[in-house]
Amino acid sequence: MKNRDPGRASSAPPRREGEERDWSVVVEDGRAKTNEPVSSAVAEPEATTLRHEPHEPPRQQLPTKLFEKRTKVHNKRIDGPFRRFKWFVMFVTLAIYYGTPWIRWDRGPYAPDQAVLVDLANRRFYMFGIEIWPHEFYYVAGLLIMAALGLFLVTSAVGRAWCGYACPQTVWTDLFQHVDRFVDGDRNARMRLDAAPMGPKKFAKRSFKYTIYLVISFWTGGAWIMYFADAPTLVRDFWAGEAAPAAYITVAILTLTTFTLGGFMREQVCIYMCPWPRIQTAMMDEKSLLVTYKDWRGEPRGSVKKAEKNPGKFGDCIDCLQCVAVCPTGIDIREGPQVGCITCGLCIDACDKVMADVGRPRGLIDYATLEDCEKEANGEPTRSPWRALLRPRTLAYFLIWGSIGFAMLFALGVRNHVGLSVSPDRNPPYILMSDGSVRNSYTLKLRNMESRPREMEIAIEGLPGALMWTDTIGRDDAARTQVKTVLADQVLSVRAYVVAPEGTSTQDFSFSVTSRDEQQETATTETRFDTPGGEE
Amino acid sequence: MANKRIDEPTGTETVGHEWDGIEELDTPMPRWWLWTLYLTIVWGVVYVILYPAWPLVDKATEGVLGWSSRGELAEEMSVVDQARATVREELARIPIERLPENSELFGQAVAGGRSAFQVHCSQCHGSGAAGSQTLGYPNLNDDDWLWGGDLKAIEYTLVNGIRAPGVEDTRTSLMPPFEGAFEPARLDGLVSHVLSLSGKGASNGTGVQLYQDNCSVCHGAAGEGNRELGAPRLNDAIWLYGSSREQVRDQILNPKMGRMPHWSERLDPVTIKMLSAYVWSLGGGEEFVEVAEDPTVEVDEEP
Numbered sequence: 001m002k003n004r005d006p007g008r009a010s011s012a013p014p015r016r017e018g019e020e021r022d023w024s025v026v027v028e029d030g031r032a033k034t035n036e037p038v039s040s041a042v043a044e045p046e047a048t049t050l051r052h053e054p055h056e057p058p059r060q061q062l063p064t065k066l067f068e069k070r071t072k073v074h075n076k077r078i079d080g081p082f083r084r085f086k087w088f089v090m091f092v093t094l095a096i097y098y099g100t101p102w103i104r105w106d107r108g109p110y111a112p113d114q115a116v117l118v119d120l121a122n123r124r125f126y127m128f129g130i131e132i133w134p135h136e137f138y139y140v141a142g143l144l145i146m147a148a149l150g151l152f153l154v155t156s157a158v159g160r161a162w163c164g165y166a167c168p169q170t171v172w173t174d175l176f177q178h179v180d181r182f183v184d185g186d187r188n189a190r191m192r193l194d195a196a197p198m199g200p201k202k203f204a205k206r207s208f209k210y211t212i213y214l215v216i217s218f219w220t221g222g223a224w225i226m227y228f229a230d231a232p233t234l235v236r237d238f239w240a241g242e243a244a245p246a247a248y249i250t251v252a253i254l255t256l257t258t259f260t261l262g263g264f265m266r267e268q269v270c271i272y273m274c275p276w277p278r279i280q281t282a283m284m285d286e287k288s289l290l291v292t293y294k295d296w297r298g299e300p301r302g303s304v305k306k307a308e309k310n311p312g313k314f315g316d317c318i319d320c321l322q323c324v325a326v327c328p329t330g331i332d333i334r335e336g337p338q339v340g341c342i343t344c345g346l347c348i349d350a351c352d353k354v355m356a357d358v359g360r361p362r363g364l365i366d367y368a369t370l371e372d373c374e375k376e377a378n379g380e381p382t383r384s385p386w387r388a389l390l391r392p393r394t395l396a397y398f399l400i401w402g403s404i405g406f407a408m409l410f411a412l413g414v415r416n417h418v419g420l421s422v423s424p425d426r427n428p429p430y431i432l433m434s435d436g437s438v439r440n441s442y443t444l445k446l447r448n449m450e451s452r453p454r455e456m457e458i459a460i461e462g463l464p465g466a467l468m469w470t471d472t473i474g475r476d477d478a479a480r481t482q483v484k485t486v487l488a489d490q491v492l493s494v495r496a497y498v499v500a501p502e503g504t505s506t507q508d509f510s511f512s513v514t515s516r517d518e519q520q521e522t523a524t525t526e527t528r529f530d531t532p533g534g535e536e
Numbered sequence: 537m538a539n540k541r542i543d544e545p546t547g548t549e550t551v552g553h554e555w556d557g558i559e560e561l562d563t564p565m566p567r568w569w570l571w572t573l574y575l576t577i578v579w580g581v582v583y584v585i586l587y588p589a590w591p592l593v594d595k596a597t598e599g600v601l602g603w604s605s606r607g608e609l610a611e612e613m614s615v616v617d618q619a620r621a622t623v624r625e626e627l628a629r630i631p632i633e634r635l636p637e638n639s640e641l642f643g644q645a646v647a648g649g650r651s652a653f654q655v656h657c658s659q660c661h662g663s664g665a666a667g668s669q670t671l672g673y674p675n676l677n678d679d680d681w682l683w684g685g686d687l688k689a690i691e692y693t694l695v696n697g698i699r700a701p702g703v704e705d706t707r708t709s710l711m712p713p714f715e716g717a718f719e720p721a722r723l724d725g726l727v728s729h730v731l732s733l734s735g736k737g738a739s740n741g742t743g744v745q746l747y748q749d750n751c752s753v754c755h756g757a758a759g760e761g762n763r764e765l766g767a768p769r770l771n772d773a774i775w776l777y778g779s780s781r782e783q784v785r786d787q788i789l790n791p792k793m794g795r796m797p798h799w800s801e802r803l804d805p806v807t808i809k810m811l812s813a814y815v816w817s818l819g820g821g822e823e824f825v826e827v828a829e830d831p832t833v834e835v836d837e838e839p
Contacts, residue, residue: 068566068567070567070568427666432675474823
């Protein structure tokens, strides 16, 4: 992006077609006004009185452009280290996406054996050895915070690497572009085919291509729903027509979005729809790595022949446009960093190849920080790009990111697998019994977070002389402790009636629940016993 | 109109507004974006035709689909009602004393009873079924029952009411007013004796004698009460109309006697069954005792 240079306009007035005038000054009503924005920080004192006076440029009729016509991107095949890295990331991310639901993970007879499962119906989230309940949603919030910080970290260190390699939009666009290449041939063949009138051959090719698009899209949509139910069962149900309507609707929507966004919208999503390129602009600084064209080395451009005729007059860029041809978003990196650049590095591969062919050093387009570019231009020594990764900002992001992850792992490791919540009846708060004793009623929720049924002992702690019975254990069996069996991965709701002898005062006491197995896990919850007598 | 000009660095037209030197670029949208705008317009037209849209004086245009949120609710409600029908059928079939054995059905009965209680019973007994001592509505949570606390007895009370006028099988009894029957000193002795039955203070000869002669027929020699007559226990800690000397004296001289309407005409048998289960589940419900002579209840036929 070129900066608005205050001195530039006056030193080299830009020219419009068919007219010659100094655009930095506007003459209106016999007064000359500057057409440059005036900041109050630098303006003359009297300018404050003029500031709000419109200093409008002369009116002119311009053709109204309602829309920007899209130029289709036909990116050329290229090979090189960045292209290979992009292949690698594409295979890994797609394998993770399509394959994960099929990984099995034995959790015993009472829980699903799918390694990663978002069980919305039963409100459980399984991820390998971790099982998250709805009340532990803060782990999911933590994961989202980590994801956000991870993006900050990656962006401040290596710029828009996420956009270039790992973003689903990029991965699927790349996949569909390979399909284009496979069916229609490389850049030139595709451009010719696009321009050719529709005939049997073009129709056959188009049909074949869109069929592949559809298969990929359907597979993508189909893989998504596998995360929400047992994958093998769901596949069987899906084809038998017995799956839930939500499954078919989800697949249909995702097939449609993949087909549209990956097959047709492509770079339009990055340039017009995605907020991330805009946010990233605020996160990058002159120390962030980005794909950049070294204009001080390349300009002015000239072919090898011209350079041979006029040695020393031309830069290294031979204007072969290979960097534009290979770009998956169709931009010209030589215009500088821009919103359409996803920093995938394919132009680096292309330019390096050309530079090797014409016998000039590589790296005319390269991953570099703006700071290093400036140093290099001034002939100062530069640091290795790897050094750009280690600086206070990235380290701070990494430390925050890492400590959140570590804290979550720690919390997951030590969390309790039994739980008890107590809600005392407040209407009525207490009940006088016929023998003069006082009864309070409570709703207890016993939580068993293990994937097996567990016997749990509920006990009253404190409240001398108190006895307890429940909705299923009669008053004849009232005691200070009662045993209940809680099913695997379930919450058991128990109505508990606690009766305390006459004369008991209002006081706090606790319920405790202890698993009757090797773990002997305990949870204690304090609550209140109300009496007509009030507190002591 | 706006004063448009070409922005030098980007080559883009400005919209013509300017404030403190800040101008807005009129970057053209991509063509597909424009198409989405047209698409939303088409969508809007189709929606207006299909669904209620234009507000008129008393209602909106109806739309050719005839959809309404009220109609959708009615449909959903009828689906829920149909789902409930099976539960109600099961409830109609099962004898009430067998209900606790089927814990799932019992749970549904209690849930249904809870909402019916809020509609029909909470006005007197309170939303927590705790009753009111000042108004003389009994607490249904405790273990003290005037007319019996097992499921069948509760159901009978609900069906026939208590002292309900014009109901043949209603639970009824009458405590005679003793206004003017005793001299004040002797009455005092009787009050002391009644209170002493539950351990409140000491008894006395006069009181014992008066109690034996006038009260023990219904309330029992030791004040144990009589459920067949609805005569309250006097030897427990629960006093429906209060336990102060004045309150006990007033109750002897001018007894207050509770009334409850019979519900067999207003509620269907299944709802009454659910209400019985709910009241029974409040914590004071008694086990059904086979030997106890209970009033027979008509067998429910249709829910």
